[in-house]
Amino acid sequence: MELLPTIWFIVIAVLWTGYLFLEGFDLGVGMLMKLFARDNTERRVLLNTVGPVWDGNEVWLITAGAATFAAFPLWYASLFSALYLPLLVVLVALIFRAVAFEYRGKGDTDKWRSRWDWAIALGSFFAAFGVGAALALTTTGLPLNANGDREGGAFAWFSGYAVLGGLAVVGFSLLHALAFLALKTDGDVRHRARRWFVRLLPVLLLPLAGWALIIQFLEGKPWTWAAVIVAVIAAAAAWFLARRGSERRAFMAMGAFLLLGSASIFGAVFPVVLPSTLDPAFDLTVANASSSDYTLGLMSVVAAVGLPLVITYQAWTYWVFRRRVSASQIPAAHSFLPAIAVRAFTTKG
Amino acid sequence: MEALEIARWQFGITTVYHFMMVPLTIGLGLVVAVMQTLWHRTGKVEYLRMTKFWGKLFLINFIMGVATGIVQEFQFGMAWSEYSRFVGDVFGAPLALESLLAFFVESTFLGLWIFGWKQLKPAIHLACLWVAVVGSVFSAYFIIVANSWMQHPVGAEIIDGRPVMTDAWAVFTNNTALVAFPHTLMGALAVAGGFLLGIAWYHLWRRRTDGIDTIGADGKVVPGEAAIPGRDLTDHKVWIRSLRIGAVVAMISFAGTALTGDLQGKLMFEQQPMKMAAAEGACHDGTGFSVLSVGNLGSKNCDEIVALIEVPGILSFLAKGDFTTEVKGVNGLLDQYKADYGTHLPDNPIYGERAGQEIEYVPVMEVTYWGFRMMIGFGGLAALAALIALWVTRKGTVPASRWLMRLAVFGILAPFGANAAGWIFTEMGRQPFVVAPNPDLNGIDQVFMFTAAAVSPGVSAGELLTSLIVLTAVYAALLVVEVKLLVKFIRGGVVSAMPELAHTPADENGDANKGPGTGRPADDVLAFAY
Numbered sequence: 001m002e003l004l005p006t007i008w009f010i011v012i013a014v015l016w017t018g019y020l021f022l023e024g025f026d027l028g029v030g031m032l033m034k035l036f037a038r039d040n041t042e043r044r045v046l047l048n049t050v051g052p053v054w055d056g057n058e059v060w061l062i063t064a065g066a067a068t069f070a071a072f073p074l075w076y077a078s079l080f081s082a083l084y085l086p087l088l089v090v091l092v093a094l095i096f097r098a099v100a101f102e103y104r105g106k107g108d109t110d111k112w113r114s115r116w117d118w119a120i121a122l123g124s125f126f127a128a129f130g131v132g133a134a135l136a137l138t139t140t141g142l143p144l145n146a147n148g149d150r151e152g153g154a155f156a157w158f159s160g161y162a163v164l165g166g167l168a169v170v171g172f173s174l175l176h177a178l179a180f181l182a183l184k185t186d187g188d189v190r191h192r193a194r195r196w197f198v199r200l201l202p203v204l205l206l207p208l209a210g211w212a213l214i215i216q217f218l219e220g221k222p223w224t225w226a227a228v229i230v231a232v233i234a235a236a237a238a239w240f241l242a243r244r245g246s247e248r249r250a251f252m253a254m255g256a257f258l259l260l261g262s263a264s265i266f267g268a269v270f271p272v273v274l275p276s277t278l279d280p281a282f283d284l285t286v287a288n289a290s291s292s293d294y295t296l297g298l299m300s301v302v303a304a305v306g307l308p309l310v311i312t313y314q315a316w317t318y319w320v321f322r323r324r325v326s327a328s329q330i331p332a333a334h335s336f337l338p339a340i341a342v343r344a345f346t347t348k349g
Numbered sequence: 350m351e352a353l354e355i356a357r358w359q360f361g362i363t364t365v366y367h368f369m370m371v372p373l374t375i376g377l378g379l380v381v382a383v384m385q386t387l388w389h390r391t392g393k394v395e396y397l398r399m400t401k402f403w404g405k406l407f408l409i410n411f412i413m414g415v416a417t418g419i420v421q422e423f424q425f426g427m428a429w430s431e432y433s434r435f436v437g438d439v440f441g442a443p444l445a446l447e448s449l450l451a452f453f454v455e456s457t458f459l460g461l462w463i464f465g466w467k468q469l470k471p472a473i474h475l476a477c478l479w480v481a482v483v484g485s486v487f488s489a490y491f492i493i494v495a496n497s498w499m500q501h502p503v504g505a506e507i508i509d510g511r512p513v514m515t516d517a518w519a520v521f522t523n524n525t526a527l528v529a530f531p532h533t534l535m536g537a538l539a540v541a542g543g544f545l546l547g548i549a550w551y552h553l554w555r556r557r558t559d560g561i562d563t564i565g566a567d568g569k570v571v572p573g574e575a576a577i578p579g580r581d582l583t584d585h586k587v588w589i590r591s592l593r594i595g596a597v598v599a600m601i602s603f604a605g606t607a608l609t610g611d612l613q614g615k616l617m618f619e620q621q622p623m624k625m626a627a628a629e630g631a632c633h634d635g636t637g638f639s640v641l642s643v644g645n646l647g648s649k650n651c652d653e654i655v656a657l658i659e660v661p662g663i664l665s666f667l668a669k670g671d672f673t674t675e676v677k678g679v680n681g682l683l684d685q686y687k688a689d690y691g692t693h694l695p696d697n698p699i700y701g702e703r704a705g706q707e708i709e710y711v712p713v714m715e716v717t718y719w720g721f722r723m724m725i726g727f728g729g730l731a732a733l734a735a736l737i738a739l740w741v742t743r744k745g746t747v748p749a750s751r752w753l754m755r756l757a758v759f760g761i762l763a764p765f766g767a768n769a770a771g772w773i774f775t776e777m778g779r780q781p782f783v784v785a786p787n788p789d790l791n792g793i794d795q796v797f798m799f800t801a802a803a804v805s806p807g808v809s810a811g812e813l814l815t816s817l818i819v820l821t822a823v824y825a826a827l828l829v830v831e832v833k834l835l836v837k838f839i840r841g842g843v844v845s846a847m848p849e850l851a852h853t854p855a856d857e858n859g860d861a862n863k864g865p866g867t868g869r870p871a872d873d874v875l876a877f878a879y
Contacts, residue, residue: 073437
């Protein structure tokens, strides 16, 4: 076993898990803008729970991508080029979502807000689905040739696994967002979110559980099987805790579920990072897809300092904005007062 | 069109677009941080208003840079998988470090700044902005390191057919990066300077046109007040200070781009002589700088290019710092490149249909020749305009001329144009290489890559065309939205970014604090709310 590539495989698994844990709830909150929120005030409650943090959360995705490029260039090149069209969808979804967060409140009409609400909801859905599909396919395989290039045309990646992975991340994000809203809001939104969480948990976690189990049947090792079992226990715990009203613990149980589920999947496929469905000889592994030890060593030093630092100041951000948001705190929308467009104001004033 | 050309168009369009947002983010971020620092230290309300107003425009623009930045990172793998495989060991590291050390910082602390106006102590709130701005500067450094390695590969050697990093210090202190980084920062500040100058000019002009500010007997401005929220005496200070800061920033940054650009040019004459010869449209060895060359630059046929106006000695000065050393022209270099890197692309499947084709070593000369001149020309014009603006506004306001106002507003585009032209020149001037060969023969002479070999072999032209069309359409639509929003908030003036200015004390008792609790503003969980 090669030490540095293995460490970097773990780092990348950690980055993806961090991404799903953090952006999971803001993707879910984005989808809930259309599914859950009843009026503009509730939508603004939802938005303001993730407002200060969603951009920092998204950097986990960018870092996961860049770290894969640097540590496993062949994995990065094969995965991203094979999934050309699905990743295009993810990109467009992320673009609209980001812009919508910022621009939604800067217009005055219902039509303006409604359009950006759809951009947030659909952007979040397609981003979650696309990322899920890509992650599932990197564990179940793509039709790659000896050079690592996709054979079979633009849609050769499509399979039941892609759909399953997409649904897994969408379902998890929705549920995680409900747990997050129960934790971060007050009033009706809080209680409704908790009720929804309890009611929907079995359905929303099903695809993720299915993906984790399929991987176990294909590649499972004893410890990854154990992780799956503990993950299921964590999900059950989240359900009971939420029903009892322990929102903080329910949210943490969701985190434990994700951590264990993710460990069981990444752990089971190790040391293969991207299997070829054409020929196992073309599989990309931590050994044959990685950068040199020199590069990995350099990045290990930087990550050893940088990653704990990131976690520290992001945790501080959550602490700064730790207070619950409720509908009664949402300030009235300021009607836009252009100093110049309305000259008639002079005579009134 | 074939896959390679589509992929290049896509990279060009998405990158030039992304780099409209980025310099404004970096430059305006620094300026807003200085404004907030001034407010923090002096307590003068005009600096708070400047911070809020320019900060609002900064955020409208920032988000577009974020949204389009992800495309940059993804498309290396998506469209340029062979490039990614080849360079990943070296090129990936600065990208990963950029995310980990810079972009995380920038995004997280900017979120704290946007939402933290009341949750954080003023000094910490200000510090958050500075941390975010420093993050954006570091981000630029890492990206420049990555790009510079494509211009001038160092610190690596070929092992099993791929460059492997052997000396990280060399990569991160690449002399190409050390001059390109300040050059880029100065270019970003030039954008911010022009932005402040044009918009502040507009507002001063509006105040005059609306009869708020008048000119006294001594020719100096007499600031006035209108019964409109935000259009008071302080408002005049906001705009005249913004205008002066903008003009000074524009001039200093132009001087900075000129100095760093000169260093960069001298390096490029050594590192990529063909790029510089093509920037000149110079076919034969010589010393003269062409002010105007005519003929068919695009033909790549040197016999058709005639330098109409040429200043002797200047080219030598740009390249070597004296007026007499002959600088090599395209013709002389061509033989050298052919001898060093071959006349035909190797017969390797990696080149697809281009395998075995003759290599075109001369970049598209219309682009390099005019790109170089547009960069310098737009930059210089903006600086000259800033100098004139400072003189014209010395008595405290702008002339009443509508045309001058329009000129100032459209002048905002000049530094953007200079930035875009500079990048297009430097990237297209590097062709046919995606990783240009390093002419120093120190064991790194095999580290280079032809652009023709870099594109994803498994991705079809149809897929690339789809993404080119989709991304271009999305970008165009969002540009319209961004510009409309910017115009709306610019026209709205300071009050558009500070609605609280429009609140009378009666309002305060009414709706501003209708939340539970004592109704003190400190109880607002949301000092800023979407």
